[in-house]
Amino acid sequence: MLDSPDDYPGVSAVMLETSVDLVYANLRRAITNGTLMPGQRLVETRLAERLGVSRAPLREAMRVLASEGLVSNVPRRGVMVAILRKADAAEIYGLRIALETWAAGEACRLATETDIAALRALVTEMERSSESNDVEVLSGTDVIFHRRICEIAGNHRLLRVWTGILSQIRLLSRQVIVTLYADLHDVPKRHELIVEAIAQRNPVRVETLVREHIESVAARILAQMTEAEAKGLGGEVTV
Amino acid sequence: MLDSPDDYPGVSAVMLETSVDLVYANLRRAITNGTLMPGQRLVETRLAERLGVSRAPLREAMRVLASEGLVSNVPRRGVMVAILRKADAAEIYGLRIALETWAAGEACRLATETDIAALRALVTEMERSSESNDVEVLSGTDVIFHRRICEIAGNHRLLRVWTGILSQIRLLSRQVIVTLYADLHDVPKRHELIVEAIAQRNPVRVETLVREHIESVAARILAQMTEAEAKGLGGEVTV
DNA sequence: ACCTAGTCTATCGTCGACAATCGTCCGGCG
DNA sequence: CGCCGGACGATTGTCGACGATAGACTAGGT
Missing domain, CATH: 1.20.120.530 (GntR ligand-binding domain-like)
Structure with a gap:
């Protein structure tokens, strides 16, 4: 599945990159990998917990992915991996x-x-x-x-x-x-x-x-x- | 300056679009307008207050603007309107x-x-x-x-x-x-x-x-x- | 007077909580 | 039996708050 967080979250021992970057890279890889399949819904709470971050940075990462067309974001209905016709x-x-x-x-x-x-x-x-x-x-x-x-x-x-x-x-x-x-x-x-x-x-x-x-x-x-x-x-x- | 929020915030009378979209459109216009000049720093707290939203949606909007190259985001130092050489x-x-x-x-x-x-x-x-x-x-x-x-x-x-x-x-x-x-x-x-x-x-x-x-x-x-x-x-x- | 070290403030990154909304399930009615 | 309406649960959108960090400022030493 998705990679677990590499180091313990919250400890912030040597956090060079921000969580947003981590999450972004992780999701991007998972999507192009096939770990997350097209059409699959990305529920914020679940993903955030799995990646060991809160929803705020997760949402920021997903915004960027959406602007790149890898996920599609329907305003009050959530985000899914884009389905390409x-x-x-x-x-x-x-x-x-x-x-x-x-x-x-x-x-x-x-x-x-x-x-x-x-x-x-x-x-x-x-x-x-x-x-x-x-x-x-x-x-x-x-x-x-x-x-x-x-x-x-x-x-x-x-x-x-x-x-x-x-x-x-x-x-x-x-x-x-x-x-x-x-x-x-x-x-x-x-x-x-x-x-x-x-x-x-x-x-x-x-x-x-x-x-x-x-x-x-x-x-x-x-x-x-x-x-x-x-x-x-x-x-x-x-x- | 920046447009004030069109309707009273928090009332959420008929909020068809999300705050993120509003803020995004607003900032984008302000930047291409010249209301916000290249190199100008965008302090989250100030902007958020001016636009009548909290920092969360503002940050999401700025992520998108950054991915479009209209603003440049240095991880722990903030966001500024991009300077183009x-x-x-x-x-x-x-x-x-x-x-x-x-x-x-x-x-x-x-x-x-x-x-x-x-x-x-x-x-x-x-x-x-x-x-x-x-x-x-x-x-x-x-x-x-x-x-x-x-x-x-x-x-x-x-x-x-x-x-x-x-x-x-x-x-x-x-x-x-x-x-x-x-x-x-x-x-x-x-x-x-x-x-x-x-x-x-x-x-x-x-x-x-x-x-x-x-x-x-x-x-x-x-x-x-x-x-x-x-x-x-x-x-x-x-x- | 200049450079260095320590502190201090402004600002960012992140988090948990709350209200609003959407889909769903159930019961009632035609 | 199928359709419609209302309540419930799940999930999103947004907010305020809390640590952490970078740069500025001050004080001290040379």
């Missing part, structure tokens, strides 16, 4: 493509040799994990790769929004069991192309490659979701 | 261009005839206000025009981020006195071109036009800020 998924990936193609273009201008080397290292990591069919590591590296590109673009606000988008994607993947990639062994190659385009400082090509890559993933998820919604008729989890 | 302005406009060019491209696909008519109406509104040299109305219409395009794009998350970006821009304009446009009479023409490109469903052209338009505004502001930072060496307002 197909339309949401389309929005999320649309926005992601917009952000990331731009980031990739910027990365073409800004990437240092070190940056490019780091990206290449990630690609070899992908090769390793795709050969050993380790989807966990592969998709993890995939995410790191894309975050890296956003970091290279050097826009903190972009990175912030992107991170938000990505945790929504993680939330999505809690609702739909997706075979993320059509072909595992295709993944490293795609990313290698991206890196080389960056190395050649070819923004147009990079943008196309990134767009196509993300679109292909998005298409798989959206297809899966149409199927799921046709059957289950969307989120009805009330627990 | 030149680097921030560059980030903000960079992100805005990325978002809005994409939105404009989408709008090409999605705009109905009604949408286009509405945009044309905004352009004529711009013509009126530019002829009468009414910069207030002109820039207001300008913003509405651009928001409209984001709305047409039909991506709620995009619109959300865009709105955040725009309030940061408003905050920026509290720090630098900018003559926003090089030539007032240029503005309606630029926007007319954008509308017509949308009407012709020409995404490439629209994106170029939007990019150039925003870049020109951004360039003016950035120039102004380099000047200001060279002199004043950035925000030191502590009040």
